[in-house]
Amino acid sequence: MALDPSYLRYDMRRYGMDHDRYTWSPLPTRPNVVWPGGAKVALWISVHLEFFPLNPAGTPFKLPGGMVTPYPDLRHFTLREYGNRVGVQRLLRLFERLQLRASFPTNAAVARRIPSLLRDLGGHELVGHGRDMDHPHYGGMEEAAERALIADSLATLRDVSGQAVDGWISPGKSESQRTPELLVENGVRWFGDWINDDMPYQFVTANGSLVAMPHSSELSDRQILIDYRHAESEFADQILDQHAFLAREAAATGGGRILALTLHPWVIGQPHRIGALERALETVLGSAWNVTGGELCRVWEAQQKLSGG
Amino acid sequence: MKADPGLYDYWPYRDRPKVVWPDGKRLAFWVAPNIEFYELDPPPNPQRKAWTKPTPDVMPYSYRDYGNRVGHWRMMELLDRFKIRGSISLSVALIDHHPEIIQACVERSWEFFSHGIYNTRYCYGMDEAQERAIIEDAIETVQRATGQRISGWLAPALTHTERTMDLLAEYGLTYTCDLFHDDQPTPVKVAGKQRFCSVPYSLEMNDSITFNVQNITPRRYVDILKANFDRLYKEGEESGTVMCIPLHAYLIGQPYRLEPFAEALDYITSHDGVWVTTGREIARYWLDNYYDKAAADIAARAT
Numbered sequence: 001m002a003l004d005p006s007y008l009r010y011d012m013r014r015y016g017m018d019h020d021r022y023t024w025s026p027l028p029t030r031p032n033v034v035w036p037g038g039a040k041v042a043l044w045i046s047v048h049l050e051f052f053p054l055n056p057a058g059t060p061f062k063l064p065g066g067m068v069t070p071y072p073d074l075r076h077f078t079l080r081e082y083g084n085r086v087g088v089q090r091l092l093r094l095f096e097r098l099q100l101r102a103s104f105p106t107n108a109a110v111a112r113r114i115p116s117l118l119r120d121l122g123g124h125e126l127v128g129h130g131r132d133m134d135h136p137h138y139g140g141m142e143e144a145a146e147r148a149l150i151a152d153s154l155a156t157l158r159d160v161s162g163q164a165v166d167g168w169i170s171p172g173k174s175e176s177q178r179t180p181e182l183l184v185e186n187g188v189r190w191f192g193d194w195i196n197d198d199m200p201y202q203f204v205t206a207n208g209s210l211v212a213m214p215h216s217s218e219l220s221d222r223q224i225l226i227d228y229r230h231a232e233s234e235f236a237d238q239i240l241d242q243h244a245f246l247a248r249e250a251a252a253t254g255g256g257r258i259l260a261l262t263l264h265p266w267v268i269g270q271p272h273r274i275g276a277l278e279r280a281l282e283t284v285l286g287s288a289w290n291v292t293g294g295e296l297c298r299v300w301e302a303q304q305k306l307s308g309g
Numbered sequence: 310m311k312a313d314p315g316l317y318d319y320w321p322y323r324d325r326p327k328v329v330w331p332d333g334k335r336l337a338f339w340v341a342p343n344i345e346f347y348e349l350d351p352p353p354n355p356q357r358k359a360w361t362k363p364t365p366d367v368m369p370y371s372y373r374d375y376g377n378r379v380g381h382w383r384m385m386e387l388l389d390r391f392k393i394r395g396s397i398s399l400s401v402a403l404i405d406h407h408p409e410i411i412q413a414c415v416e417r418s419w420e421f422f423s424h425g426i427y428n429t430r431y432c433y434g435m436d437e438a439q440e441r442a443i444i445e446d447a448i449e450t451v452q453r454a455t456g457q458r459i460s461g462w463l464a465p466a467l468t469h470t471e472r473t474m475d476l477l478a479e480y481g482l483t484y485t486c487d488l489f490h491d492d493q494p495t496p497v498k499v500a501g502k503q504r505f506c507s508v509p510y511s512l513e514m515n516d517s518i519t520f521n522v523q524n525i526t527p528r529r530y531v532d533i534l535k536a537n538f539d540r541l542y543k544e545g546e547e548s549g550t551v552m553c554i555p556l557h558a559y560l561i562g563q564p565y566r567l568e569p570f571a572e573a574l575d576y577i578t579s580h581d582g583v584w585v586t587t588g589r590e591i592a593r594y595w596l597d598n599y600y601d602k603a604a605a606d607i608a609a610r611a612t
Contacts, residue, residue: 078487
């Protein structure tokens with residue numbers, strides 16, 4: 001018994017990537033980008049506002065943070081809700097005191113259920129984040145269904161907030177083969193699903209330009225505190241170490257770097273956790289340039305045009 | 310099945326009517342020992358197995374039994390040292406199995422509330438009559454053994470049905486520990502329109518989550534408890550907060566965990582603005598003084 005001979009054919013064996021979505025580009029070989037005021041590090045905070053239905057279909061798979069026990073899983077449902085009613089208020093108060101602006105990837109279900117929360121966000125940036133945490137985009141998904149999901153999610157955020165909303169993070173960062181095309185079709189300028197870079201890069205779609213932004217799944221409260229079970233003080237240390245390294249790299253290369261920090265109010269908004277974030281941000285803020293995803297994208301794009309890149 | 314249980318309205322934790330606890334205190338502190346009985350060979354529930362191995366699953370069964378034989382007595386002594394009356398989340402059948410524990414807690418005027426009949430009998434799949442039967446059993450059995458009528462409920466092994474809250478309110482209970490959506494008491498919507506509330510119990514501070522799920526060290530548990538307290542104590546100046554430490558004697562009652570834990574109790578109870586109390590007293594005080602204000606504020610925000 002042998003494998004079919006086609007198993008040893010390598011059609012995409014070539015220089016660069018095995019697909020045409022983006023160009024192979026080692027970080028050290030790229031032209032520098034610089035941040036306003038000569039800041040070394042841009043601080044981009046994303047706060048996810050999510051709705052986890054009590055009765056998930058889980059089709060075709062569950063996303064992280066979904067219900068765990070048999071129905072009705074009040075325990076996990078109400079703990080997620082805690083984030084949107086208590087935890088997020090702790091974050092907003094902290095951002096107000098430190099004069100920070102953040103991006104809020106927001107499920108359309110949150111916008112529909114709690115429009116007042118979107119009004120509380122004031123000058124923060126809303127980012128498309130799908131319908132809810134039980135509607136993943138996935139390979140093989142029906143095109144019309146995905147188109148409707150994206151159009152409806154964005155329209156809901158735009159209607160409720162009045163913001164243009166031109167950024168996107170897919171729920172669970174899960175995509176179909178055509179998600180990028182459908183995002184561009186719906187007026188999205190940047191997205192943050194691919195976790196392969198620390199800097200923005202140009203993503204290729206059949207419908208035109210889309211910027212891939214380095215939204216972090218690594219420096220994320222959910223990953224570090226919940227999945228890895230590290231201590232709150234360790235999370236703070238990891239933020240500070242990330243910042244210190246990026247600042248050194250920026251100084252050495254002369255080009256700006258990005259500290260992307262991902263937060264979930266149901267995780268970091270707990271009373272015993274918020275203090276660690278507070279201490280880390282107070283330190284980082286001394287030298288970082290705080291910016292939202294959309295603004296960062298535009299600053300980066302402007303320099304690509306100037307350099308002809 | 311519903312996407313949302315519909316048990317409470319959205320109520321952002323900001324600019325709420327100010328809560329002040331008795332004597333001007335700003336944080337209501339309560340300790341909820343779960344005094345549980347797990348059966349060695351319970352009947353199966355179609356939606357959840359009690360043990361992973363075939364009967365007898367010796368390790369996890371005897372681990373929990375340690376709590377009743379050894380850990381409880383140490384934990385009780387520690388709470389005595391800090392003049393804390395426990396609010397007992399009780400597997401009601403333990404009244405029949407281990408009356409010595411019940412007697413010791415009655416002598417200390419601890420509160421008893423229900424945590425179901427056994428922690429190995431789940432509510433999944435119960436019809437209304439069956440759920441009524443466990444509530445009635447709990448009310449009658451606890452009353453007979455302790456003279457107390459239960460006011461609170463923590464579902465056995467945190468298993469519920471869609472009608473649990475409605476039934477608890479109908480039987481005159483005043484509070485649930487099963488909702489984790491807030492750091493203050495909140496109204497809970499029930500079919501019969503009784504005044505029923507959620508008293509913050511905590512999974513985050515629960516020794517079973519921190520030790521069994523998060524696998525943290527005893528000293529880090531102290532750090533977490535102190536950080537949780539510090540934040541809620543600070544915010545309690547604006548409007549009174551609630552901090553609960555749910556315990557399990559088989560976990561916290563291990564010798565290597567008790568001494569560090571004492572440090573946390575010492576720290577918390579040494580603050581002047583702390584009301585050391587029980588779940589029932591928090592519910593009573595909040596229902597009498599703040600339920601109406603909360604309901605009005607929630608309604609006003611909805612318009």
